[in-house]
Amino acid sequence: MDPESLLEFNGLEDVLQPLLCASNSSSLKEALELLIEASRSTVARAELALRNILPTVLKLVESLHHKSNCEYLTKSLKLLRNLCAGEIANQNAFLEQNGIEVVLNVLKSAAVLPNPDFGVIRMVLQVLANVSLAGEKHQQAIWHKFFPNEFLVLARVCSQETNDPLCMILYTCCDGRPGLATELCRDLGLPIVAGIIQTVVSVGFGEDWFKLLLSRLCLEDIHFPRLFFKLCKSSASENSGISDPRDDLFSSEQAFLLRIISEILNERMEEIRVPSEFAMFVLGIFNRSVKVVDFVTRGKSGLPTGSISIDVMGYSLIILRDICAQEGVGDLKKDSLDVVDMLISNDLIDILLSLLRDLEPPAIIRKTLKESENQEWNLCSSKLCPYKGFRKDMVAVIGNCAYRRKHVQDEIRQKSGILLLLQQCVTDYDNPYLREWGIWSLRNLLEGNAENQQAVADLELQGSVDIPELARHGLRVEVDQNTHRAKLVNIPGSYPKPDD
Numbered sequence: 001m002d003p004e005s006l007l008e009f010n011g012l013e014d015v016l017q018p019l020l021c022a023s024n025s026s027s028l029k030e031a032l033e034l035l036i037e038a039s040r041s042t043v044a045r046a047e048l049a050l051r052n053i054l055p056t057v058l059k060l061v062e063s064l065h066h067k068s069n070c071e072y073l074t075k076s077l078k079l080l081r082n083l084c085a086g087e088i089a090n091q092n093a094f095l096e097q098n099g100i101e102v103v104l105n106v107l108k109s110a111a112v113l114p115n116p117d118f119g120v121i122r123m124v125l126q127v128l129a130n131v132s133l134a135g136e137k138h139q140q141a142i143w144h145k146f147f148p149n150e151f152l153v154l155a156r157v158c159s160q161e162t163n164d165p166l167c168m169i170l171y172t173c174c175d176g177r178p179g180l181a182t183e184l185c186r187d188l189g190l191p192i193v194a195g196i197i198q199t200v201v202s203v204g205f206g207e208d209w210f211k212l213l214l215s216r217l218c219l220e221d222i223h224f225p226r227l228f229f230k231l232c233k234s235s236a237s238e239n240s241g242i243s244d245p246r247d248d249l250f251s252s253e254q255a256f257l258l259r260i261i262s263e264i265l266n267e268r269m270e271e272i273r274v275p276s277e278f279a280m281f282v283l284g285i286f287n288r289s290v291k292v293v294d295f296v297t298r299g300k301s302g303l304p305t306g307s308i309s310i311d312v313m314g315y316s317l318i319i320l321r322d323i324c325a326q327e328g329v330g331d332l333k334k335d336s337l338d339v340v341d342m343l344i345s346n347d348l349i350d351i352l353l354s355l356l357r358d359l360e361p362p363a364i365i366r367k368t369l370k371e372s373e374n375q376e377w378n379l380c381s382s383k384l385c386p387y388k389g390f391r392k393d394m395v396a397v398i399g400n401c402a403y404r405r406k407h408v409q410d411e412i413r414q415k416s417g418i419l420l421l422l423q424q425c426v427t428d429y430d431n432p433y434l435r436e437w438g439i440w441s442l443r444n445l446l447e448g449n450a451e452n453q454q455a456v457a458d459l460e461l462q463g464s465v466d467i468p469e470l471a472r473h474g475l476r477v478e479v480d481q482n483t484h485r486a487k488l489v490n491i492p493g494s495y496p497k498p499d500d
Helices: 003-008 013-023 028-038 042-050 053-067 070-083 088-096 099-111 118-132 136-146 149-155 160-176 178-184 190-203 209-219 224-234 245-249 252-267 276-292 308-323 339-345 348-358 363-372 390-402 406-414 418-422 434-446 450-462 468-472
Strands: 475-479 486-490
Touching: 013 028, 013 053, 028 042, 028 070, 042 053, 042 070, 042 088, 053 070, 053 088, 053 099, 070 099, 070 118, 088 099, 088 118, 088 136, 099 118, 099 136, 099 149, 118 136, 118 160, 136 149, 136 160, 149 160, 149 190, 160 178, 160 190, 160 209, 178 190, 178 209, 190 209, 190 224, 190 252, 209 224, 209 252, 224 252, 224 276, 245 276, 252 308, 276 308, 276 339, 276 348, 308 339, 308 390, 339 348, 339 390, 339 406, 348 390, 348 406, 348 418, 390 406, 390 434, 406 418, 406 434, 406 450, 418 434, 418 450, 434 450
Parallel strands: none
Antiparallel strands: 475 486
């Protein structure tokens, strides 16, 4: 070892010598760099485990921590992280050599600095994340040392680079030991998850561990209501500067949680079948938000809009849309509860038809009505779409509910909803893909339902469905004269005309 290194690390010769031998180098810096690179491979990690290098690295970390040598400490932690990546002998040695206590002390020092050392915190969390992958014994040991206080401190560190590995640790522990998920969503654990969400709202997230954690707690388990209420309590004072008092019912963290949950559900439609408790709770959120939103201003953007109450309404509606699209996804057991039917039995269709009926008609129909001076639709008293896509989202939910559910098809007919849905089969720049969702919904409404097909045939014979906007977009309702069955078809040789 060179003289400069001997002076700098006086008293650590016994710790340094194994590292110098293993790397065939003469300085600690070179030894660490060589071992870090080598430990990226599975074979090298196994070989270093046979040479019992990990206990030496732990001793070095502990010594460097006391010496406050940041450069060498970071390199030592990086080597420790690599050694624990999938090598069970090293992961076991980490527990046996009191590694959790060693890195916990490093974490405490790094987190309490006036300017927290995010790099050191991240590296320590990555070490623990790799160790947690070893199994139940390792997860329990980490949990025992860190829950709840240390996890809470880490959750409040406002850094994306530290939040990602923290979410990995929590997800791995909860996924490996289901009881820990329940513990995390009780009184002592909820502030941790709430703190993580608040951190993500501020700095974002870079890896999928945050979504995996929320999916585990909120969609694959039944903890969503408790977390949603906790976010309301934890941010009760945040709305003091908001001019719109209607937003006081919800918090920005709640709106953000719904947004992320909607993304997760949409991405994992074929993997996740949500609990009925979750679906009913989201329906309750939607109902409460509808009563708060005033519908007096036409939205100029899609979600998120910047209005908490509108965002809560929109994201809860999108979640309901995707829940209702899960019929036929995967194999349901014969005794499984149909979540969609439960939502329908709690007036979902009635609520949506009523809202859709109260909305101003699509822009194309509004123009047609104004040109014809049609007085049947009182446009002045109509509600306005609070965000771009609101009408389309409602039509999508109705269409998904009607898919192969005759009782839903019948309910829509009995509540005079067929003509209403026919009027959604148009292009609307305020509602991208409204036409496609309208046609999908009409198709589901008519499939296998002779009564609905006859109802559309009767409307066509009465001229009720000869609405100009359908023809303008190359569509018409075609009725078979023998069977009187109706369907929406393209007019041959016709092309949609551009909107003004």
